[in-house]
Each structure stands twice: as structure tokens, then as C-alpha cells.
Amino acid sequence: MNKQLIWLRSDLRLHDNTALAAAAERGPTVAVYLITPEQWRAHGDAPCKVDFWLRNLRSLSQALDELNIALLIRHAATWDQAPQTLVQLCKELSIDSVHANDEYGIHESRRDAAVAKALEAENISFHRYLDQLLFQPGSILTKTGTYFQVFSQFRKVCYARLHTALPRLVATPKPQATLAVKSDLIPEHISGFAAPSEHLRTLWPAGEDEALRRLEQFADEHISDYKNERDFPAKPGTSQLSAYLAAGVVSPRQCLHTALQSNQGEFESGDIGAITWINELLWREFYKHILVGYPRVSRHRAFRPETEAVPWRNAPEDLAAWQEARTGLPIIDAAMRQLLETGWMHNRLRMVVAMFLTKNLLIDWREGERFFMRHLIDGDLAANNGGWQWSSSTGTDSAPYFRIFSPLSQSEKFDADGHFIKHWLPHLATLNKKEVHNPATAGGLFGAADYPRPIVDLKKSRERALAAFRSLPSRNMG
Structure with missing residues (x-):
């Protein structure tokens, strides 16, 4: 029987894995995962995400071992090296066919096209599957x-x-006859990606x-x-x-x-x-x-070309205050604290903080998209880009430009008693449920005097955002 190679990417599971099932059905199978740190850095992947994937690889390796499928690790700084790395491995193991589940970003598509070409030149077939x-x-x-x-x-x-x-x-493969190939050790960490806290790891067990x-x-x-x-x-x-x-x-x-x-x-x-x-x-x-x-969204372009002309502000101090959870608006700061400490943010709050950055601060959505990717354990190009472009009114089916969430009304509506705010900003715990949404109204004697005043006037900044979008040359903003 001809040997098969499954190239694992964003499909770190045994069950319902289309490429894995197809490979195992065709013959004795070996698995490979490429560690590509420079590529991850170029894509802004979060250290906690890289750690989570490594932990899941370890769990998957154990599961594959029970099927006598070895999981090999190969290192390639960037995806440009993927064709050569995979061809070399196929030659070493006398692989007949490579199997992989499709991925959809523009860089992923180019990588897979280059791999297909390199394998074809060596008479190795490359099979791709709908899976994610x-x-x-x-x-x-x-x-x-x-x-x-x-x-x-x-x-x-x-x-x-x-x-x-x-x-x-898809059916789960059955155990195969033992091959003379041993699984590689999965690295504990990758140089250049800081290890997350044990608290964060505990929140997201692997497997x-x-x-x-x-x-x-x-x-x-x-x-x-x-x-x-x-x-x-x-x-x-x-x-x-x-x-x-x-x-x-x-x-x-x-x-x-x-x-x-x-x-x-x-x-x-x-x-x-x-x-x-x-x-x-x-x-x-x-x-x-x-x-x-619409591959332009993979290239950091707005889905709606006319919104490339939005006069975004260059405001590094405001951006830093947003990133560091010190905007003076508790719901924004609590949400950003949740992201920084857990690698995750509640979906409603993702919209609230994104609208605050792009509308109230009038800072380019790409700054927010990039910052999220650098911190999210669930960082996903399509979902993250889609969410940011929706909130900033630059995307497909996005919020109309005049729909601007008020952080205060969102806070009062969805965290009425302030439980979420007080969990992430414990120094506001003494405030009553009215004051906790906007401590500035309570004056400086409420026991949280170190909490900053809001960095922006919500009403004036809303008007500024409306004027900026109305000024676009060809407005079809919904």
C-alpha cells in the first residue's frame, strides 16, 4: 500500500477530520505539522494562541498514537519554505499522496498552490478537502x-x-498497522512568543x-x-x-x-x-x-473602497489608552482587561470596544484588528476582520455609519448591576449600580479617585465621526 501524508493545519482533531479520514482510507498514514514562527509573527498571532495550538498538538499526538499514526514536526520559518520542506519529507518517507483540509486566506491559497506545484513535479499527488x-x-x-x-x-x-x-x-479512522516512524516531541514553547499565565492556560484546556x-x-x-x-x-x-x-x-x-x-x-x-x-x-x-x-480584505483593505478615504486620526495616546484599558469608560476598560488577561473577549463587547475605537476615537479599524489578533486565543482572520469592518462601517453588511453604540447605554443595558465591570475593575467595587457605568458623574470622593476621567466626550466625538463619514466622496454607506 502507498503511504499517505496528512498535513495538519487548522484542523487539530481526530474526529470528523475530512483529510485525515481520506488519507487513512487510502493507505498507511503519517501526519505532519509545520512550525512557522516567522509566518505567525507576520500574521500577528497571539502568544497565547500559539501556546494553545501547541498544547492541542500534544493532545492530538497522543490520540493519533493510539491509531499508530505518527505525528511529525517540521520547522519552516515561513510558508515560502513549505513546498521544499514537504517535498523533502515525502521523499524521506516514500509518500504517494499528501492530504490537507482547505484554508481560505490569500496567503494560505498561495502557499497551497506552491505546494501543489512542487509535489506535482515529484509525481506526488496533493488532495485538498472542504472541512472547516x-x-x-x-x-x-x-x-x-x-x-x-x-x-x-x-x-x-x-x-x-x-x-x-x-x-x-466524517468517520474516525481505525487503528492502522504500526509503521516504522516515531512521533516527534512537540515543543513546549516557540522562541519569541512569551508563555501565557497558568491562569490563562487553565481557562482554555487543550484537546x-x-x-x-x-x-x-x-x-x-x-x-x-x-x-x-x-x-x-x-x-x-x-x-x-x-x-x-x-x-x-x-x-x-x-x-x-x-x-x-x-x-x-x-x-x-x-x-x-x-x-x-x-x-x-x-x-x-x-x-x-x-x-x-473579495480577497482585498486579506490585504488590509476596506471591503467598501469608498471608506478608504475616511480621515482617521493619528492619535497614539488615545490608542494606547484604549489598548491599556485606561479610557475612563468602565465597560471599555473592563472588556479590554478581559482580553489582556484571558485572551478572549465577550462578543457584544468586541462590538462595543471596536465602535468606540473607530467612531468615538476615529482611529483606523486596522489598528484594532491588529491589536486583537496579537491578543486573541481565538484569533481568526475572517472573523476578526469581518467583525472589525462591521463595527467600523467599512465592511460587508456592516453597521450603517450613523449607528454608533454609546458605551454608557450598552453598559447600562447589558451589565445593569455592574457585575462584569466590578469583576475586571475591582477598584470600582464600591460604586452603586448607577455610578459604576460613568464614575465621572460621582465626583472624586467615591473611593476610586485613581480611575481616569473619560478620554473623550462621547457626544462631540459621535458628531465628529458622523461628519467624517458624511464627507466621503461617494457615499453609499447604508
């Missing part, structure tokens, strides 16, 4: 054959497809068992309340699965099937919580399709 999405990009199109730019229309076509062709879960436990627990205990609870950051209303989805420790198919199971197989009727959560899976899908259909 429910639908092949290019298969969900408008009547004129273009990629959707509006989520609700995209979702409608997805629903029609799900009715007729629900993506199936498929943990990902599936979270999925099952969410479906059993929280999914029905998801629509009503998901916007309240002090409540356990979300699935906490985003880091596992980004690393491919759990698949969107597994998430979809679990959600459907909790709602008698329905995704348009029945449990409103399950329906809302499935919609979030489809938002994730939508942003990945956007990466393929």
Missing part, C-alpha cells in the same frame, strides 16, 4: 453568480442547502475531549437561552468554543449537528436559542466566503 466550512466557497452565490455581500441573503441560500444536503460527519465537553454542556444547559443571554457579559451565555473552532479542535459540522439534535433537527423553527446559535455558525461561514470572494 459547511459549504464550498463559490457554491453559495447570487443569481448573477457573485458572492453575497448581505448576510441575510447568504443565510437564506444556506438554509435551502441544509434542507436538501446536510453536511455529514478534543474538552472541546466536545463544552459543546455538549452548552447544548444541554445554555443553548435554549442563547438568544436572551448571549449579550450579557457577566452571564455564561455563550459556548466558549471560538478558540477550539479557530484551531479546528472541533468542527462546524459537529457544532451544527449538536445544535440540530437539541432542536429536533430544525434550524428555522423551534428553539429560538438553537436557531440563533446556528445563525452565528453561518456568520462565521459568511466571513470565510468573503475572504475568498
Whole structure:
């Protein structure tokens, strides 16, 4: 039998792994993962994310060992070295075919095209599979054959497809005969990426068992309340699965099937919580399709070209205050503290802090996008870019430019008693539930005199943002 190589990327799991199942079906299989630190640095990947992926690799290596599949580690500073590194490995092991699950950024596509070409020159076949999405990009199109730019229309076509062709879960490979190839040790850390705190690691245990436990627990205990609870950051209303989805420790198919199971197989009727959560899976899908259909978003360009002319402010002191959680607005500072300490931020707050940066401070969304990637354990190009461009009114199906969240009203609405704020800003714990949202109104005698005053006037800065967007030469801002 001819030997197969599965090249693992953002699919660090044994179960429901399309490329792994296909490789194992064709013959004796070996797995490889490329450690590419310079590439990770170029993409701004967070140290806590790199650590999380390494921890998941260790867990996966143990699971693969039980199937007699060795996991090899190869080092290549950047993806430019991937073709040569993989060809060399294939020659060493007499590999017949390489299998990989598709990835969708512009750099990923170029890397895979170069790998395919190099392997073909050595008569080694390269097979790629749909795995991290429910639908092949290019298969969900408008009547004129273009990629959707509006989520609700995209979702409608997805629903029609799900009715007729629900993506199936892929079988897990069975143990194979032992090969004379030993697994490599997974590095504990990578030079240049600081180790996260033990507290952060404890929040995000590695491995498929943990990902599936979270999925099952969410479906059993929280999914029905998801629509009503998901916007309240002090409540356990979300699935906490985003880091596992980004690393491919759990698949969107597994998430979809679990959600459907909790709602008698329905995704348009029945449990409103399950329906809302499935919609979030489809938002994730939508942003990945956007990466393929409109590659400029992979190049740090605005989806809406006219918004490239927004007169963003160069305001390093304001940017630093936002980054360091000292804006004087408790909901913003608490959210940023959550990000800095846990590698994660509640989704409602991601929108609130993004609008504050891009509208109230009128700072370029790319500064925020970059900062998030450098700190998020669930950093994902499509979702992060999509969220930032939505909030800044530069993206597809984005918030209209005149829709600007007030941090104070968001705080009062979604953290009414100030529980979230007081957890992350304990020096505000003595304030009552009215003052905690805006300590400046309480004067300097409230026991938190060291808390800064707001760095910006919300009303005036809102007017400034509206004027900036109205001044754009060709305005089609929704």
C-alpha cells in the first residue's frame, strides 16, 4: 500500500477530520505539522494562541498514537519554505499522496498552490478537502453568480442547502498497522512568543475531549437561552468554543449537528436559542466566503473602497489608552482587561470596544484588528476582520455609519448591576449600580479617585465621526 501524508493545519482533531479520514482510507498514514514562527509573527498571532495550538498538538499526538499514526514536526520559518520542506519529507518517507483540509486566506491559497506545484513535479499527488466550512466557497452565490455581500441573503441560500444536503460527519479512522516512524516531541514553547499565565492556560484546556465537553454542556444547559443571554457579559451565555473552532479542535459540522439534535433537527423553527446559535455558525461561514470572494480584505483593505478615504486620526495616546484599558469608560476598560488577561473577549463587547475605537476615537479599524489578533486565543482572520469592518462601517453588511453604540447605554443595558465591570475593575467595587457605568458623574470622593476621567466626550466625538463619514466622496454607506 502507498503511504499517505496528512498535513495538519487548522484542523487539530481526530474526529470528523475530512483529510485525515481520506488519507487513512487510502493507505498507511503519517501526519505532519509545520512550525512557522516567522509566518505567525507576520500574521500577528497571539502568544497565547500559539501556546494553545501547541498544547492541542500534544493532545492530538497522543490520540493519533493510539491509531499508530505518527505525528511529525517540521520547522519552516515561513510558508515560502513549505513546498521544499514537504517535498523533502515525502521523499524521506516514500509518500504517494499528501492530504490537507482547505484554508481560505490569500496567503494560505498561495502557499497551497506552491505546494501543489512542487509535489506535482515529484509525481506526488496533493488532495485538498472542504472541512472547516459547511459549504464550498463559490457554491453559495447570487443569481448573477457573485458572492453575497448581505448576510441575510447568504443565510437564506444556506438554509435551502441544509434542507436538501446536510453536511455529514466524517468517520474516525481505525487503528492502522504500526509503521516504522516515531512521533516527534512537540515543543513546549516557540522562541519569541512569551508563555501565557497558568491562569490563562487553565481557562482554555487543550484537546478534543474538552472541546466536545463544552459543546455538549452548552447544548444541554445554555443553548435554549442563547438568544436572551448571549449579550450579557457577566452571564455564561455563550459556548466558549471560538478558540477550539479557530484551531479546528472541533468542527462546524459537529457544532451544527449538536445544535440540530437539541432542536429536533430544525434550524428555522423551534428553539429560538438553537436557531440563533446556528445563525452565528453561518456568520462565521459568511466571513470565510468573503475572504475568498473579495480577497482585498486579506490585504488590509476596506471591503467598501469608498471608506478608504475616511480621515482617521493619528492619535497614539488615545490608542494606547484604549489598548491599556485606561479610557475612563468602565465597560471599555473592563472588556479590554478581559482580553489582556484571558485572551478572549465577550462578543457584544468586541462590538462595543471596536465602535468606540473607530467612531468615538476615529482611529483606523486596522489598528484594532491588529491589536486583537496579537491578543486573541481565538484569533481568526475572517472573523476578526469581518467583525472589525462591521463595527467600523467599512465592511460587508456592516453597521450603517450613523449607528454608533454609546458605551454608557450598552453598559447600562447589558451589565445593569455592574457585575462584569466590578469583576475586571475591582477598584470600582464600591460604586452603586448607577455610578459604576460613568464614575465621572460621582465626583472624586467615591473611593476610586485613581480611575481616569473619560478620554473623550462621547457626544462631540459621535458628531465628529458622523461628519467624517458624511464627507466621503461617494457615499453609499447604508
